[in-house]
Amino acid sequence: MRLSMDLELQDIPGQLMQSLEPFKKYKGNIISVVHHRDRKTPRGTVPVQIVFEIDPSNIDNVKKHLEENGIVVVRAGEDRFIEEISVLLIGHVVHSDLGDTINRIDSTGFAEVEDLSLRMPGIDEPSSAYMRIRATGKEEIGTSLSILRKVGAEKDLLVIEPIEAEKI
Amino acid sequence: MREVRISLVGFGIVGHGVLEVVRRKRELLKDMGLDLKVVSVTDINGTLFDEKGIDPQRLHGARTLEGIANLGIIGKEAIQEIDSDLVVEVTPTNIVHGQPGLGHIEEALSQGKHVVTSNKGPLVVAFNHLKELAQDNGVMLKYEATVGGTMPLISLIEKNLVGNEILSIRGIFNGTCNYILTRMMEEKYTYSYALTEAQELGIAEADPAYDVDGIDTAGKVVILANSIFGMDVKYDDVNVTGIRDITPEALNLAWERGYLIKLIGDVPTLTVKPMLVPRRSPLAVGGTLNVASIETDLSGTITVTGLGAGSIETASAIVSDVVSIYTSRQIDA
Numbered sequence A: 001m002r003l004s005m006d007l008e009l010q011d012i013p014g015q016l017m018q019s020l021e022p023f024k025k026y027k028g029n030i031i032s033v034v035h036h037r038d039r040k041t042p043r044g045t046v047p048v049q050i051v052f053e054i055d056p057s058n059i060d061n062v063k064k065h066l067e068e069n070g071i072v073v074v075r076a077g078e079d080r081f082i083e084e085i086s087v088l089l090i091g092h093v094v095h096s097d098l099g100d101t102i103n104r105i106d107s108t109g110f111a112e113v114e115d116l117s118l119r120m121p122g123i124d125e126p127s128s129a130y131m132r133i134r135a136t137g138k139e140e141i142g143t144s145l146s147i148l149r150k151v152g153a154e155k156d157l158l159v160i161e162p163i164e165a166e167k168i
Numbered sequence B: 001m002r003e004v005r006i007s008l009v010g011f012g013i014v015g016h017g018v019l020e021v022v023r024r025k026r027e028l029l030k031d032m033g034l035d036l037k038v039v040s041v042t043d044i045n046g047t048l049f050d051e052k053g054i055d056p057q058r059l060h061g062a063r064t065l066e067g068i069a070n071l072g073i074i075g076k077e078a079i080q081e082i083d084s085d086l087v088v089e090v091t092p093t094n095i096v097h098g099q100p101g102l103g104h105i106e107e108a109l110s111q112g113k114h115v116v117t118s119n120k121g122p123l124v125v126a127f128n129h130l131k132e133l134a135q136d137n138g139v140m141l142k143y144e145a146t147v148g149g150t151m152p153l154i155s156l157i158e159k160n161l162v163g164n165e166i167l168s169i170r171g172i173f174n175g176t177c178n179y180i181l182t183r184m185m186e187e188k189y190t191y192s193y194a195l196t197e198a199q200e201l202g203i204a205e206a207d208p209a210y211d212v213d214g215i216d217t218a219g220k221v222v223i224l225a226n227s228i229f230g231m232d233v234k235y236d237d238v239n240v241t242g243i244r245d246i247t248p249e250a251l252n253l254a255w256e257r258g259y260l261i262k263l264i265g266d267v268p269t270l271t272v273k274p275m276l277v278p279r280r281s282p283l284a285v286g287g288t289l290n291v292a293s294i295e296t297d298l299s300g301t302i303t304v305t306g307l308g309a310g311s312i313e314t315a316s317a318i319v320s321d322v323v324s325i326y327t328s329r330q331i332d333a
């Protein structure tokens, strides 16, 4: 089963290696480790996200082991959205019902829009929106992009995709 | 010493550059065993002809051949009449009907003359027809300067990457668009302000549609598709979106998330559209630069970058093509 865990590590040498130990011990297969050294918490800890595969019966043991080592487990659970992509929209993004645009992705059940930022220079001027779409897999990212292209054509929005997207 | 008699058709920015590069590199070319002689120059006013090779002094400072031409013939007639081995075709591009270049190139190839060109029009309209015509007449048609100007792309693939399967080519093939988007990003200029600046600097034409609407890039996509991917496609097969709707706010939003916005041409998907390019990507080049990433089966992805336009730069690609015609050896079984 594929899971993800958000941890908070002390900013001292050796902590990251120590945090990976219990995964090894309980035969977890680590898929990715994202170390957010640049996003320290107010408590001075460093957030780390680990995505891994493990027999679900072992997850509690991993948690316990981590906590014994003084590592804070902020969240642990199933990781559904393992792929993500950035997209930019230009046009009358807000007045063409941004809520609906987002809902067209969210309502698929396999993808959702997160991390939305807007720039609205003035009334009647085109605005732009950056969004990150997360989905359950590469194929679902591809489908989400097709949906966005269609919405873009309908609402006269320019949809700007990243170059990596073409490879999906 | 191999003498090569060249007819230059078109005496504009690139035509002047060709004369200059041939003049400057005369000794170097002779060391390679090539005596390049430009025996005629043609523009719409007429033709200047000298069978001993035109003395560059005679054209010094002249913008056109008005008052200089010594023959009243132009176009196909000039190509037919003048005894030459090779035609350099550098007249204006028209990607709808390909003329006048298409007629010039057909005439030259049919006469058994090699052709080197920077003119996209004829290749966009009739690539496969011209390739066949060259083959039937036992001559070569070379066109490195049509895509990416001085940036080696076609010869790189045909020579250095030979044996590789080319999976895709994507890149920035229009320096004008790249310049406008770069200035909008760096200076927060609006599209129209950046365009005006580009026009004042001579980077954009008075009528910018050909560049900013992606037409020029799409023409290059067609040439790459037909020449490198062996496809048989036309301009209308390319899905094209230009850069007019890009705003400085969108560029700024992209930048904050680690991206630039660039007009990207892609083969074999046959698309031209603005795309997000990661700031650290090798495709993230600024100013008027062109860039292409070639994805291959054996050599991985190779990226080349360079100036896509300019008189001397474009002429250098043309002269390289001329030299390669006379230095490439064919091994008979």
Ligand SMILES: NC(=O)c1ccc[n+]([C@@H]2O[C@H](COP(=O)([O-])OP(=O)(O)OC[C@H]3O[C@@H](n4cnc5c(N)ncnc54)[C@H](OP(=O)(O)O)[C@@H]3O)[C@@H](O)[C@H]2O)c1
Pocket: B009, B010, B011, B012, B013, B014, B015, B042, B043, B044, B045, B064, B074, B075, B090, B091, B092, B093, B100, B118, B119, B120, B121, B145, B146, B149, B308, B309, B310, B311, B314
């Ligand atoms: N400039 C670049 O950096 C660059 C880069 C890559 C590719 N290219 C391509 O290279 C070609 C030449 O570009 P350029 O910038 O040199 O264009 P240009 O400055 O407009 O020059 C075109 C020349 O062709 C002449 N011409 C027009 N019709 C003719 C005809 N029927 N017969 C003979 N000559 C004729 C023009 O004469 P008049 O001036 O008397 O009309 C002029 O001398 C174009 O196809 C362009 O797309 C240019």
